[in-house]
Amino acid sequence: EAGVAQSPRYKIIEKRQSVAFWCNPISGHATLYWYQQILGQGPKLLIQFQNNGVVDDSQLPKDRFSAERLKGVDSTLKIQPAKLEDSAVYLCASSLESRGAGSTDTQYFGPGTRLTVL
Amino acid sequence: GQNIDQPTEMTATEGAIVQINCTYQTSGFNGLFWYQQHAGEAPTFLSYNVLDGLEEKGRFSSFLSRSKGYSYLLLKELQMKDSASYLCAVRGRDSNYQLIWGAGTKLIIKP
Secondary structure (H helix, E strand, C coil): CCCCEEECCEEEECCCCCEEEEEECCCCCCEEEEEEECCCCCCEEEEEEECCEEEECCCCCCCCEEEECCCCCCEEEEECCCCHHHCEEEEEEEECCCCCCCCCCCCEECCCEEEEEC | CCEEECCCEEEEECCCCEEEEEEEECCCCCCEEEEEECCCCCCEEEEEECCCEEEEECCEEEEEECCCCEEEEEECCCCHHHCEEEEEEEECCCCCCCEEECCCEEEEEEC
């Protein structure tokens, strides 16, 4: 079974530029998450999708960040314009979204995109 | 508020045993996860506990006490490749099945 795919793996941009990240979840996984992870910290949830609908985007800085999952499969996360404090690793994760008794609904992560804003 | 506490860093010797603790205060409880994260890589799933007690999986074991809001990850027969950060995450009562993440414990293995 193929894992979660992300691209690019690394990106360096200057502040005020825009950048986009792409994620392809594990086949059949209904739930997709975008996280921001700053060095030395745990992942911070930015947005959660279930199929092509947004479940939670309460921590997404909507003045500069946007995300979509148009067909309920692939997703893109965009930052426009970028700030220095956006330098972080952006992780995409997916889960099966089975909520029955005994289900763990484990999240599986992609390799991440390391963003450096200069 | 909701909070997950783990030690920032631990050091252990190759071949030894180490216990990484995690305490949590969350709005309800619906499972606790441990993930391993090597430097520059994504977190990978290690274990899941939802009932009290010990879950053993090879060299790794995870323990949960819901009444104490406490878990630990036990690593036996440490190998150099176990040098990584270990993240504790709790699923609260939130219907969105979201995880509350700790900051992680960086484990350094010395020969």
